[in-house]
Amino acid sequence: MIPYARQSLDQADIDAVVGVLQSDWLTQGPTIERFERAMAERCEAGFAVAVCNATAALHIACLAAGLGPGDWLWTTPNTFLASANCGRYCGAEVDFVDIDPLTWNLDAAALAVKLERAEREGRLPKVLVAVAFSGQSCDMRRIAALAKRYGFTVIEDAAHAAGASYAGRPVGCGEFAAMTVFSFHPVKIITSAEGGMVMTNSPELAERLQRLRSHGMTRDPQQMTGPSHGPWYYEQVELGFNYRITDLQAALGLSQLNKLDEFIERRRELAARYERLLGYLPLTLPGAQPEAESSWHLYVVRLQLDQIGLTHREVFEGLRAVGVGVNLHYIPVHLQPYYRDLGFAEGDFPQAERYYAEAISLPLYPLLSDEQQDYVVEQMRQLIEIIQPLRRVGNV
Template sequence: MIPYGRQEITSSDIKEVKKVLTSNFITQGNKVPKFEKLVAKKVKAKYAIAVNSATSALHLSCMALGVTKNDIVWTSAISFVASANCAVYCGAQIDFVDISLKNYNICSKKLEEKLKIAKKKSLLPSVLVAVHMCGQPCDMKRIYDLSKKYKFKIIEDASHAIGSKYKNTLIGSCKYSSITVFSFHPVKIITTGEGGIATTNSKKLMEKLQILRTHGITKNQKSNSSNNGEWYYEQIDLGYNYRMTDISASLGISQLKRLDSYVKKRNDLAKRYDIKLKELPLILPKIPNYITSSFHLYVVLLDTNQLKINRLKLFNKLRSVDIGVQIHYIPIYKHPFYKKLFKKNFKLNNSEDYYERCISIPIYPSMKRWQQDKVINALRKFLV
């Protein structure tokens, strides 16, 4: 099966991980702080806090921003469920914004309309989770301006988007947000096995995230008396064990060296798809010139006006010839858990339309020419 995405593990990755495995610290050693420093430096953020998944990072980000049951959090309907779950973990009310069919991200126009209505009803969100779908950044400047006007905070769910740029700024710099979150799951741009990181420029948020990822415990307690020795620690908040291991961090350090080349390889593959698929009844990704996408995903939309085959048939045909296409994503509000939570039927037109027609075709740095040709030829065969 040619998967839609996969990791690349090199001999130098293995060497670095082996070093940690035979060292004294396989967790809580010096690799996690080193990885954090390198990521922060790379994306030009002041701080980075590594955890065991992007899901954990999103949860802690909501907590650090003070999200509770009294809050409303908005996110994109088209994302992985974790973008919404993070708010539900905190007891907050979740609501979804429709996407733009230009970039499959939150539509800033629809966001503005929804904010106007919410203001009248006193139902404004305190946090917006802006998802950079496929690696293509959201319209961040516009969303940031709206956040100032309507007084909400922004978490960038950049699980797909390490290495992406928006107006010459690398995603993760938090120029337009309080916190940015990356995922290092194996299908993402770089991997730590499982893993995630939150970046921020706020010392206060950094300290909060650090404490929350490790049970709410601190060793820098104010109440330390002279009778307490080196052993002493205090739990000052209710946190979790969301720590990243040094094994994972060492893999991340090694992978991070190849981030730029991975983004380039993904963009080269995307360009080739752009050229080879342009005659087919498909809507291909269009990236504006002020954006660099990491191309975590290459999503095509079926042009159903011109097509006889439906999406399910195409999906099954591609899978039957060992092409591991996937659907990203089912609108979150369609999941039974969310249906139950809302107790009403939710429907966002663009999200529904997108979901009916989207299909993610394989793209990953170690993809061979013959593998890409196989995908292209299969699409030609099944679509024409």
């Protein structure tokens, strides 16, 4: 089976982890700080705070933004659950903004309309989680302008977008978002096995993020409520969590970061090949967001089902049956039972629902060979150009 995604590891990665295993620090050590500094430098950001996974990163980013009960978090329905759940963890209400029919990202025009209505109704969001779906940023320039006008905090969920750029600058630089979150899950652009990171240019946010990832405690006398009792002393000044990353994970992430340009180059080559090879089939290929340069975490196509003559499920299962491990990103979050129980229903976000009925994620990762990609394309061609016409003939 050709998977839709997989990690790309080499001996340098293994050696980096072994080096930490042979050191004095397995966790809370210097490798974490080196990883953070390297990522901040790469993203041209002031601060980086590494945590155990991107969901934890989103959670503490929301808390650092002051999100709590009585507040609203908005995000896109076309995302993984964590982009919405992070708001619920904080006790906030969650709502969604429908997607752009061309880029499949949160639609900035729909956001503007919804904000106007929310201002009249007195229910503006405190936080907007703008997801860089598949590795491509949203219309962040317009979103940042709307944030300034309406007073909400932008968190860019860039779990897919390490190595991407927007407006000529690295995603994570902080020009258009107060905080940016990356994921280092094995299927992402680079991996630390599990891991996440929050980027920010605010020293105040960075300080709070660092506390929140480690039980809300501090050893900094300036953050304490009273005098220190001695070198051993610490205080818990707020309720935090054990969201710490280990030095083992940081070592792997740091080693992977050295290969980020190589990984992005290969992903972009594969995406360009897909565009050439699939262009004549009854498929809708990914659209480009102006100013955004994608890192191509995913390559998603939409089936033109009125021309194909097979159902969405038949195409999906047909590809799996011949060893093409396609996937689907994503089931609209508002249609999950938990969110239905909060009042959401089919028809609430029609663009996201239409997308879900047609979307398939094709294999894309640096170790995917041209020959494997050719096989993926050929199996898709046979399925929708050969098998379905035969079925039509058989039904006549």
